[in-house]
Amino acid sequence: MVAIVALFFRVTKLVIKRPYSFKHSPGDWLFLRIPAIANYEWHPFTISSAPEEQDVLTVHVRGVGQWTNRVYQLFEERKARALSRVYDKKSES
Numbered sequence: 350m351v352a353i354v355a356l357f358f359r360v361t362k363l364v365i366k367r368p369y370s371f372k373h374s375p376g377d378w379l380f381l382r383i384p385a386i387a388n389y390e391w392h393p394f395t396i397s398s399a400p401e402e403q404d405v406l407t408v409h410v411r412g413v414g415q416w417t418n419r420v421y422q423l424f425e426e427r428k429a430r431a432l433s434r435v436y437d438k439k440s441e442s
């Protein structure tokens with residue numbers, strides 16, 4: 350995963366490195382697995398980036414159930430860790 354961005358209404362934008370030679374058309378969807386959430390669960394999401402985008406793929410995940418809400422939580426946890434690192438650095442200097 351390249352980036353994870355929380356939007357309104359428990360929607361999380363996931364930016365994923367595009368696999369080499371992966372091609373898609375508008376409206377295509379993919380199955381996504383995030384081992385940090387569940388090792389054997391695959392969930393379908395529509396690809397929201399343009400097919401012309403060379404390096405990354407994006408999907409927008411709305412938190413509606415256990416797995417999709419864990420995606421949102423994952424962002425919150427990463428943000429909290431990043432903020433605490435910034436705080437630690439500031440208190441060291």
Ligand SMILES: Cc1cc2nc3c(=O)[nH]c(=O)nc-3n(C[C@H](O)[C@H](O)[C@H](O)COP(=O)(O)OP(=O)(O)OC[C@H]3O[C@@H](n4cnc5c(N)ncnc54)[C@H](O)[C@@H]3O)c2cc1C
Binds near residue numbers: 393410413415416417
């Ligand atoms: C082809 C396809 C493309 C999709 N694209 C997106 C997308 O771009 N963004 C996005 O946020 N979601 C998308 N979804 C829905 C997404 O896959 C589900 O919301 C997710 O898998 C739910 O997992 P969960 O464990 O969080 O919730 P669950 O606990 O499994 O479900 C929560 C609630 O959503 C309902 N639900 C779950 N899956 C579906 C489904 N497939 N169709 C209708 N209702 C469902 C359940 O009945 C329940 O009421 C897509 C689904 C399909 C089939």
